[in-house]
Amino acid sequence: MQSSRAQTGVPPTGNVAGVDRPGGNDSVPKRSTPKVSAPPLPETLSAAQLARRERIIEAGLSLLRSHDHTQIQMKDVAGEAGVALGTVYRYFQSKDHLFAEVLAHWASQLVTNVERRPLRGSTNAERLTDVLHRSMRAFQSWPQLARVVLSLETSEDPFTREIFARNMARNTKVYVESLQGLPDEVAKDVVSVATSVFDLQLRQWVMGSQSIADVYDRIARAVWVVLEFSERLPATSVA
Amino acid sequence: MQSSRAQTGVPPTGNVAGVDRPGGNDSVPKRSTPKVSAPPLPETLSAAQLARRERIIEAGLSLLRSHDHTQIQMKDVAGEAGVALGTVYRYFQSKDHLFAEVLAHWASQLVTNVERRPLRGSTNAERLTDVLHRSMRAFQSWPQLARVVLSLETSEDPFTREIFARNMARNTKVYVESLQGLPDEVAKDVVSVATSVFDLQLRQWVMGSQSIADVYDRIARAVWVVLEFSERLPATSVA
DNA sequence: CGCTAAGCTAGAATCAGCTTTCATTACCTA
């Protein structure tokens, strides 16, 4: 189930073992059963249940149209989906998990959408910029979702992490595909940098410390700086 | 006081006006005075008060040695500092605010430290990589602080944002200074990208989805890719 | 020196929301 966290040099989390509380508080470990039963995998559900699950996700997505996810309460989602609160928790481990699924749901629609119409531009830089700008535009038309992303980026919930990782992998794939004629290694590096820039710009925009115009500009600029160099490394020079 | 948030195209926060709750819940606004009085500026405090304030910050920093900030409760900090809980709130608007100051405190020590010993490397790429690696190493020896950073990056608290912005400006300055002979515009772009990469790598390491070795590697690689290009733009070509 | 407001302290009380529980009831399959 859990995927990552199996690397080298993982930082000491410091919260795994409930050793001792800071203050004079000498409380007990308190490791009550973290969760009796994990939510069933979607694959194992009946049609009716899948539908119900879907309904819950769409309810969440729908509520995000007009409300920040921090304002949306689980009971609201349940209500909107026409389902009992407990039912929501049958399908989703936590609020984070639910919204991670919501995000994935939305993103998967987007990707097919992006794939539908071909990328603009004749150079790698132009194409990569185009994809990044498209992604940003998507968030721009639904800022609440951007907030969800930022919030989930630091979620500890394993389900959330899993979904999130899958999501990021998908994005990376799309980005990589916008690059042609580059050695795999180089393409990977370029995409890694592009992703970083996108991430930070998204955050700064959402947090209100950067105008959307600057965001687009910085993304374009970053791509330019990075790619124009990389394309000179291999023999094949563009333009 | 507040600095940013005055740009163009700020995204609709959606949580400013307590219009209507999603569900059928027709609760009242409940906007009791959000905060009667802001914490006094450090400059206006007596020596004894400054000392007390300092003591609180150091208590927070000290507790971070062995505990994640989410595990540290305000009362713990108060206890560690030998101060009443209410006093902590006299000096700091919120938990976020407190930890932002803790972070700033730590960072300011670091910076002077970095400035003390000259940067290694004869090229811009080497020097920038060196600074970034040093910064990362600092976090590596104190992962709890990295977590604080990630958490504060999305804090809404205006005090926190302010402190954070100042911090980031300081970092940027150090980074820029590692670059020599580059047009201002280019240097800015390079640093912007470098910062993004650093940020994402820090997050991925802290969240356990990237080994620390890979983190250093990716940073170096990113700098290489970016800088080796930029240094070819102006007349002066290195190596 | 005596007074007074502001600063402190120790605790207790609020509050908000996610999560969990539980007694029922509805549904599906063998």
Add this chain to the structure above:
DNA sequence: TAGGTAATGAAAGCTGATTCTAGCTTAGCG
């Protein structure tokens, strides 16, 4: 149609930040 699983509704748990209260202390001042 019995047995078991899933869903419902309502009502607690629970955790911690934040706020409030009442009684001391202390520094500055006339």
